Amino acid sequence: MSSSTAQRIIHLGVFLDVSGHYASAWRHPSTQAGRFLDLSYYKQLAGLAEQGKLDMVFLSDRYGIPDVYGNRFDATVRSISSSSAKLDPVTLITAIAAITERIGIAATSSTSFTEPFLTARQFATIDHLSGGRAGWNVVTSTSDNEARNFSRDRLLDHEARYERAQEFIEAVTGLWDSWEDGALLLDKAGGVFADAAKIHYAHYQGNYFQVRGPLDVPRSPQGRPVIIQAGSSEAGRDFAARFAEVIFTAQPTLQSAQSFYADMKRRAAAKGRSPEQVKIMPGVMPIVAESEAEARKIEASLSELVDPLAGLALLSDQINYDLSVHPLDEPLPELQTVTGMQSRLQLVSKMLQTERLTLRELGRFYAGSRMHRKAVGSPEQVADFMEEWFTGGACDGFNLMFPIVPDSMEQFIRLVVPELQRRGLFRTEYTGRTLREHLGLPRP
Template identity: 50%
Template sequence: MRQPGDKMRLGAFLTATGQHIAAWRHPDVQADGGINLQEYIRIVKIAEAGKFDMMFLADNAGIWDRELESDGRSSRAGYFEPITLLSALSAVTEKIGLVATATTSFNEPYTIARKYASLDHLSGGRAGWNLVTSANAAEAYNYGLDVHLLHAERYNRAEEFADVVTGLWETWEDDALLFDKEGGRFFDPDKLKLLNHAGKYFKVRGPLNVPRTPQGRPVMVQAGSSEPGKELAARTAEVVFTAQPKLEDGIAFYADLKGRLARYGRTPCELKIMPGLSPVVGATREEAQAKFRELQDLIDPDVALGMLSSMAGHDLSGYPLDGPFPDLSDSDSGKGRLKVLTDTARRENMTIRELANHIAGTRGHNLVIGTPTEIADQMEEWFASEAADGFNIMPQALPGSLSDFVDLVIPELRKRGLFRDEYEGTTLRENLGLPWPELGGVRRAAKQDASLT
């Protein structure tokens, strides 16, 4: 139940040149933004000035086939490896959280645990790991496979992966480091433990060679909305990023996911649900609509159709563009996103062409176009209705759309008492209002879950 004085949490989803697939073509956007450190520095400082809880980087460990087939017309083919980028940004920021995606499908748990623990130390306790399973089949081709891992297999691997990473983060107790120069003891050996994990997918002795971090461990973020994704989030996540385009969808998702926590010995305050929200802000609604039309006019139809096909997990090029979105079977790609696309097409009676143009700016997330008051109204409604604990703001074009939100919408949220004036703490965990992680918490939950099945 929402308490008086509760504040929204806000993330800034910084996708290269912006959320809109054609943003890179806009005259006010730096076309090379995805591979331009100075541009990222400029953008993250805008978000930190707005007191965002975190910046959020998506990632793929390979170029999607849709980009290879776009005849060079897609801007999503080149961008930085996220941990490298966030390490650089940690040196020029002070309070904003630094969250990046890393797949469990094509990484090793020890490497991920070490990288994110290092980032947490480098940033003074501001790191977060967005745990995903790879929907992009092209990633498999970069890691020695001819066929992508099956959806169920990816989630089974992710479950064990999460346990190993959190276990490694906990091999050092909070006060293990002594730095006793006189006694010659750097750490207390009784407070450094081996992990000795041996499972179906991983065998990891440990311990981690990066000590306990400033916020105990990096914040765990999860972005899956399929049944396995929601169950993994209920057991391990502290923040969930989700695509919920309508209020009723958000309310149902929120209740479902929060309702799963008790079986893992968790309480609702231990998980923040932050749906994606892509705002287009103008002094008037007409001005906001004109800004969005300007971006829509830059869409390459083939690029938009390629993105829709990729998100749906099916090649749609053989279907009539002005015909209805077809009934498609589940693919081995992202199952939750296909449901969002299908529901949107049915609800809005969209053709394939219309849906492709729609997702070019939203990717299945909630698009809201209007004045600062209208956008704040919708955010407040979602927050009060328990459809969200906050939002991952997805600016259409960077940096302009982010600046518009910081300059125009955040003051309106503050006026209503819905968002902070200053950061409450120095770590991401403190600013999100998340508890200090107890040692062994995730592993205890896993044992409890096993006893229930």
Template identity: 55%
Template sequence: MSRQLHLGAFLMGVGHHASAWRAAGVDPANLTRPAYYKALAQTAERGKFDFVFFADRQALSDRYGNNLQTSVRYLTSPRLDPVALLGLLAGATSHIGLAATASTTFNDPFALARTFATLDHLSEGRIGWNIVTSTNDGEALNYSRDPILDHEVRYRRAREFVELALGLWDSWEDDVFIHDKEKGEFANPDRVHYLNHSGEFFDVRGPLNVPRSPQGRPVLIQAGSSDTGQDFAASVADVIFTAQPDLAKAQAFYSNVNQRLLAQGREAGSLKIMPGVMPFVGRSREEAQERFAELEEKVHPLAGLALLSDSMNHDLSIYPLDEPLPDVKDIRGNQSRFKLVQEVSQREGLTLRQLGKRFGGSRSHRVLAGTASSIADDLEHWFTSHACDGFNVMPPYLPDSLTDFVDQVVPELQRRGLFRREYQGTTLREHLGLTRPSSRFSQKN
């Protein structure tokens, strides 16, 4: 097939499922062990994944009850700095892309651009940045701000932030270096540029003090599914992460994003759309279902409600556990995720207690429990039905569920001609079939 699907390994602690830490074969102490993260990345690289990805939240999940009781007792809340993890993994792998979340709400454009450019050099062109606008008051309180900026302001700041980062990455042109030892000329000053940016949120002169990186700039990833988020992704992103539990809605989302790309003057298909999927792989369907049911049974309802309160940025502890989710207005957190949760709650008549167990498991993403062949059937159907360009694979428990996917599902996808057998390039852009962007300044000289 000329069109090949893309796979990202979305690695979260010891697994995405809220009760992953309680599963047999999972060691919760791995959360802080460098050898653990190296082994995970190497397993994904053995499976020829496009990239591994680490999310971030710069606060513990304490929105439920506005205290630490629930999150510390029932959740594996600690998480290491994901950008620092990329530095560790750059030296432990050779081909797989390395992507991490960094917030435009609680970072500085110059510092972030410098860090990601440095990592792109150190990894020889394998870095991706997941652009997020922070949504949680707990994070705001850790950065001397209270409350969090509202939705539209966050996105205005994000647009200016990203535009600045792009300008800083472009501020050194590709052909800048002379390295003439005889003449004593190191680089051409006409190929390095000030930005002199003055905007609503930032004033930055530039240029960056790191030269242009192997990919030109890191791959840009975005995860907003609201109208504002989709427009933002269509304007700047190379990859979009999304939660799409329903095929028809995923197809509509896929078509809508590609229409927005055309409106931005970009080609359809130039933004890779990768919904999340949580796979339970078994030698039989019954075995996979049993693994899923076992973890579901171990989810404490308050653990799921703590995660959901954090995502919504709304304290759900004020509502009765055995009544339905109220029609909450003015959500200041993840609006698209709340909409999904609200639809499921209303459609199935779930109480908050039941919703907590459900959200703690899938977190509104699709769960696939079956054999390697049946899971490959499902992924192929979504891919060939133009519902996506690939998948952000969310292993429910680690390391075993990632190993199962690599050893059983990936070979099945390869046999069908849907997925690579070997890396054809060395950079993340090459894995994703993306072109290397030129510096905006290169056309002026």
């Protein structure tokens, strides 16, 4: 029951949805969907997460409004608040950094649409401004619709996206390392600001990127901001095993999570890394209330508000395939390989082998947790679930996807966090200053 720092504790991130992860959450009477443009709202949410001593808040990204479904964005802007309108995630976490003290702050930035120099400089800056709390979720992006906002008709193919991503991250880390610790001298009398011998060109030479450096930002408090990744395909796993320090993943069952966990730790070791330096955090949607019955009631009320087309629009976007060509009241036929998120299609196909759903039913289901595991019940039940996965070799923590925000987040922090603390599974106070320290990751 001790919560000494030596003991392994659950790591908790919050997927920072404005109204909640349910596509219909913005319609729930308790949510404040209109406040997504107000800094004060993010101060409230991040402050709540910080009060709960969570490891980090996290923002996903997607460059543009999804319009894969039916080749128009109408279903999206009608029903899915978070996909229609948002603030730029990297910009938003910068503002959040400025108004929080301890919690880690991570955002997504795609290797397909920007430049290593810019990304290296942005995240190094956020790491400085936050005192070492920055994390970068590396994605390769999955939708051709996004490519069309960047002067291209379509994305690179899946393999090329990962080749580009690998070069991108190598160039970025080269830039982060271009200033040695101690290069800043600030010698006023001698007139030497920085030691040229401790600043190095990166000279990165790849097929996609050639980046000379050095970066014009000194080495940041964490050395390198924490690298997060969520690829689950073969190429994605290989990439994550090599670079990721935190891995997000969608795992519907304990068994699938255990298998993924073992596979990723093994792969990381095969790359010469310590398995402890890769934290695996499946997404989970906690629907918690004082009693299980009450939690089930919340779940049902959210499902009622769902527009099935919203779920199909979300899924179409993620797999980069227009599901509107199939009839709504029949089962989904087997799909050819898609060009978007392949692992997501595999999860859906696997589920459809056992659950006979029409496309409409699939849409309604998908608009909920999007293939992430739900944990519905009393505080003890949700804590039991988390403890089982954590002690059962299925995860090092969770990426929390709250169905309704801020309500579900408040309930989780009020009801589940103390329960985890009582069990010695979660910190009662921050012991570190940086995100690396929160996560138990070494400074590179």
